[in-house]
Amino acid sequence: MAKYILKRILWMIPIIIGVIFLVFTLMYFTPGDPARNALGMTATEEAIEAWNAEHGLDQGFWVRLFNYYKGILHFDFGTSYTNGVSIAGEILSRFPYTILVGMLTLVIAVAVGIPTGVLAATHQNTWIDNLCMAGTMFFTAMPGFWFCLVMVMFFSLRLGWTPVSGYETWRHYIIPCVAMGVGSSAGIARQTRSSMLEVIRQDYVTTARAKGQKERNITYNHCLRNGMIPILTVIGGFLAFLISGSLVSEQIFSIPGMGVYMFKGIQQKDVPVVLGCTVVIAIYFCVIMLVTDIVYTIVDPRMKTAMISISKKVRKDGKK
Amino acid sequence: MSEKAFLQIKDLSVQYTSDHQTIHAVNGTSLRLERGETLGLVGETGAGKTTIAKTILRILPDKAAKVAGGEIWFDGQELLGLKEEEMRKIRGNRISMIFQDPMTALNPTMVVGYQIQEAILLHNSCTREEAKTRAGDMLEKVGIPRERYDDYPHQFSGGMKQRVVIAMALACNPELLLADEPTTALDVTIQAQVLEMMSGLKKEFQTAMVMITHDLGIVAEVCDKVAVCYAGVIVESGTAEEIFDHPAHPYTVGLFGSLPDMTGTRNRLTPINGMMPDPTELPSGCYFAGRCPHATAACRSVRPEMKHLGGTHDCRCIVKGGEQ
Numbered sequence: 347m348a349k350y351i352l353k354r355i356l357w358m359i360p361i362i363i364g365v366i367f368l369v370f371t372l373m374y375f376t377p378g379d380p381a382r383n384a385l386g387m388t389a390t391e392e393a394i395e396a397w398n399a400e401h402g403l404d405q406g407f408w409v410r411l412f413n414y415y416k417g418i419l420h421f422d423f424g425t426s427y428t429n430g431v432s433i434a435g436e437i438l439s440r441f442p443y444t445i446l447v448g449m450l451t452l453v454i455a456v457a458v459g460i461p462t463g464v465l466a467a468t469h470q471n472t473w474i475d476n477l478c479m480a481g482t483m484f485f486t487a488m489p490g491f492w493f494c495l496v497m498v499m500f501f502s503l504r505l506g507w508t509p510v511s512g513y514e515t516w517r518h519y520i521i522p523c524v525a526m527g528v529g530s531s532a533g534i535a536r537q538t539r540s541s542m543l544e545v546i547r548q549d550y551v552t553t554a555r556a557k558g559q560k561e562r563n564i565t566y567n568h569c570l571r572n573g574m575i576p577i578l579t580v581i582g583g584f585l586a587f588l589i590s591g592s593l594v595s596e597q598i599f600s601i602p603g604m605g606v607y608m609f610k611g612i613q614q615k616d617v618p619v620v621l622g623c624t625v626v627i628a629i630y631f632c633v634i635m636l637v638t639d640i641v642y643t644i645v646d647p648r649m650k651t652a653m654i655s656i657s658k659k660v661r662k663d664g665k666k
Numbered sequence: 667m668s669e670k671a672f673l674q675i676k677d678l679s680v681q682y683t684s685d686h687q688t689i690h691a692v693n694g695t696s697l698r699l700e701r702g703e704t705l706g707l708v709g710e711t712g713a714g715k716t717t718i719a720k721t722i723l724r725i726l727p728d729k730a731a732k733v734a735g736g737e738i739w740f741d742g743q744e745l746l747g748l749k750e751e752e753m754r755k756i757r758g759n760r761i762s763m764i765f766q767d768p769m770t771a772l773n774p775t776m777v778v779g780y781q782i783q784e785a786i787l788l789h790n791s792c793t794r795e796e797a798k799t800r801a802g803d804m805l806e807k808v809g810i811p812r813e814r815y816d817d818y819p820h821q822f823s824g825g826m827k828q829r830v831v832i833a834m835a836l837a838c839n840p841e842l843l844l845a846d847e848p849t850t851a852l853d854v855t856i857q858a859q860v861l862e863m864m865s866g867l868k869k870e871f872q873t874a875m876v877m878i879t880h881d882l883g884i885v886a887e888v889c890d891k892v893a894v895c896y897a898g899v900i901v902e903s904g905t906a907e908e909i910f911d912h913p914a915h916p917y918t919v920g921l922f923g924s925l926p927d928m929t930g931t932r933n934r935l936t937p938i939n940g941m942m943p944d945p946t947e948l949p950s951g952c953y954f955a956g957r958c959p960h961a962t963a964a965c966r967s968v969r970p971e972m973k974h975l976g977g978t979h980d981c982r983c984i985v986k987g988g989e990q
Contacts, residue, residue: 557834
């Protein structure tokens with residue numbers, strides 16, 4: 347298993363090199379002049395040339411790409427074109443906020459989604475099931491920002507329970523996390539329901555019942571664990587989406603996270619910012635995928651055997 | 667008949683509902699069994715054997731299945747009227763069940779030891795450690811080394827899995843064991859081993875057993891009494907000797923006729939022609955009339971009663987009952 351994990355970590359290197367290459371090339375060919383953006387329309391030709399030379403933009407594509415790779419090795423993501431601030435520092439200060447909001451959102455989404463799905467599955471085709479499914483349909487259909495705004499209007503403006511926006515105290519995080527969490531729980535609930543329905547009819551569930559096991563334990567120990575793989579896939583996808591998807595809540599509640607930063611970078615054609623964010627997101631993606639796969643093997647031991655045998659097979663094929 | 671039988675099923679009827687159709691799976695079955703005895707419940711696929719066993723434990727699917735009538739008496743208690751909580755204390759403790767397919771009967775995400783331990787912990791007041799030791803003992807009893815406690819079901823072969831299922835069922839020394847085709851999914855050499863092991867354990871624990879099977883060879887080997895089930899009805903019952911030596915009901919005779927004979931000169935098997943009646947639309951007379959070589963007009967209109975043939979031998983047939 348350790349070998350498998352090590353292998354997966356090593357695989358991240360070519361993936362990140364590839365991602366950087368793609369984004370770098372894309373940004374290179376998009377129209378717009380960063381020097382003009384930075385200096386304004388009135389800047390002289392000389393000033394623009396000097397600015398370009400200072401940022402290394404007078405060199406060719408390959409040289410710039412190579413320099414960028416070299417920088418990454420030293421965790422140097424360059425400086426922003428617009429304000430000259432170090433990108434690595436900026437990301438380091440912003441990343442925790444995004445992760446904090448994301449994790450809290452995830453906890454709420456799971457805490458709401460899984461029990462809702464289980465409840466719907468164990469009461470299939472009753473009014474409880476219908477109510478749960480109508481609810482999830484509603485939250486799937488409604489955009490996240492709408493729900494955020496409704497909650498702000500109600501809890502912050504009318505009742506005055508929580509601050510409207512900001513990030514200083516824990517009270518600031520209640521509405522963004524609850525609003526996004528409940529919204530995202532819908533997908534988890536629907537997946538939980540369908541995989542529970544599949545598992546509930548299995549023979550080993552009858553075996554557990556025949557042992558005299560309590561219905562609650564049967565549902566949560568025997569069924570849920572077996573139905574967990576597809577649910578984990580949904581949660582993994584959700585986690586991956588978390589950074590880029592955090593833009594909405596960060597924008598509405600003025601939380602200084604990654605989403606807003608990257609969005610501004612794209613708007614201002616601040617190439618190093620966009621690249622830096624993309625690299626961090628790519629690494630984050632790879633880590634999340636790896637963690638999801640490891641959690642799979644904890645939940646379902648058969649996956650472990652499958653994964654180890656696959657990596658062995660690959661090795662054998664490679665030797666041929 | 668006295669009320670004193672250890673297990674007594676009276677006129678049990680069970681129906682399934684699917685797509686607005688009512689499937690009559692069990693139609694007035696009566697059975698009795700004493701402590702320590704083994705009853706072979708014989709019949710072809712779809713005769714309602716498994717449904718009878720699951721009804722005793724009350725583990726039929728809630729919405730689809732309905733007990734339409736009858737009583738199940740177990741050691742002086744009527745099971746169908748018990749509260750769910752009381753029934754739960756009987757399941758896996760005083761009555762337990764071995765399932766047909768060991769490949770699917772074990773939870774793939776739990777180590778086998780835990781699955782055995784689960785029943786012990788539920789029904790005994792003992793610590794986790796004691797339960798673990800007892801589960802290990804059970805594994806050894808069915809011929810699996812204790813060290814494999816922490817292995818998952820997919821690391822076992824089919825025969826080994828069935829041993830685990832048996833260990834699980836016997837973990838709390840049940841007074842009644844419902845074995846639902848315990849050897850059907852296994853190949854013949856393993857079948858013999860498993861059967862031998864079950865007989866040994868049964869003797870050791872003094873367990874009464876209902877052995878559900880369609881294999882008459884197994885019945886001859888392990889059963890004291892036999893009940894032949896057809897379309898949810900017991901058509902003939904008696905001791906193993908009575909049934910094997912003097913089969914009375916044409917269906918039972920047909921079953922024996924479809925067995926290969928090692929000593930005789932017969933080359934071809936004689937199958938029973940036709941199919942079991944559609945359980946959604948059962949015929950008005952004898953359920954077997956459509957396939958019976960002796961059927962008369964009366965058979966098609968009158969539902970036959972159980973006739974006593976002497977000893978413990980009973981048969982449900984108008985024509986053949988009584989003349990042997």
